[in-house]
Amino acid sequence: MSATRLLVLGVVRGFGRAHGYLIRAELLRWGAESWANIKWGSLYHALRKLAEEGLLTAGDIDEAGRVDHEITARGEAEFFRLLKAALREPQPRPDMLAAGLSLLPALSRAEAIELLEVRHRTLRTSQDEYQHQNDNWERAPHIRELFGLWTHTAAGGAQWTQQMIRRLRAGTYLMAGEPGAVFGVPGAWPPDAELAGYGPDNYSPIPGPSG
Structure with missing residues (x-):
């Protein structure tokens, strides 16, 4: 799976219509280059690819050489497929989870909790399997450090996931379908977001790891 693919679909969906410059500027404000492993050349490649696949529409080139894109029904389905997988399925690299969390409010509270509960069970099973391998390893003893x-x-991932589930159950964050929820609504990002930056909390940019 590609974090870039998910983020591009998510940003186009949020603005309703967006060109590559706006998408890049928005993701830069989120610090996505540091937590989603985005290569900015691949962003424009992703836009072309998504349009070729019928997940985005591509308008005419404007005077500035920019092309506006809108998400299609197929793109909407792909967005939710990637978003749900990012939250449900633990991956060796953290970029998919980071992308999924940045777009979390597009899901209902119940959906997000259900996906994270699956993630928690998977991580607990993995923890037990790794511990069993560690306990029963009989070859080069230093390999136990890897297990x-x-x-x-x-174990750390499972603990964080459990805490995240508790926060959601306690009503933390505005999720899709709830009164006042804006971030997850298609086309609802404010028109001045290109200047102000936009994130899940009060239209503020999403900080990177050092933010």
Whole structure:
């Protein structure tokens, strides 16, 4: 799966209509180059590819050489497929989860909790499997450090996921379909977002790891 693909679909969906410059500027404000492993050349490649696949429409080139894109019904389905997989399925790299979390309010509270519960069960199972391998390894003893690292990583991921589920159950964040929820509504991002930046919290940019 591609974090870039998910983010591009999510930003176009949020604005309702967006060109490559606006998408790039918005993701830069979110710090996505540091947490989603985005290569800016691949962003424009993703736009062309998504349009070729019928997931985005591509308008005419304007005077500035920019092309506006809109998400299609197929693109909407692909967006939710990628978003749900990003939250449900643990991956070795963190970029898909980071992209999924940045677009989390596009889901209902119940959907998000259900997906994270699956993630939690998967991580707990992985933790047990890695611990079993560690306990029963009989070859080069230093290899146990690798199993120990994987056990620790799975345990930490499971703990964070459980805490995230608790926050959602407690009503943290505005999720799709709830009164006042804006971020997850297609085309609802404010028209001045190109200047102000837009994130899930009060239209503020999403900070990167050092933010």
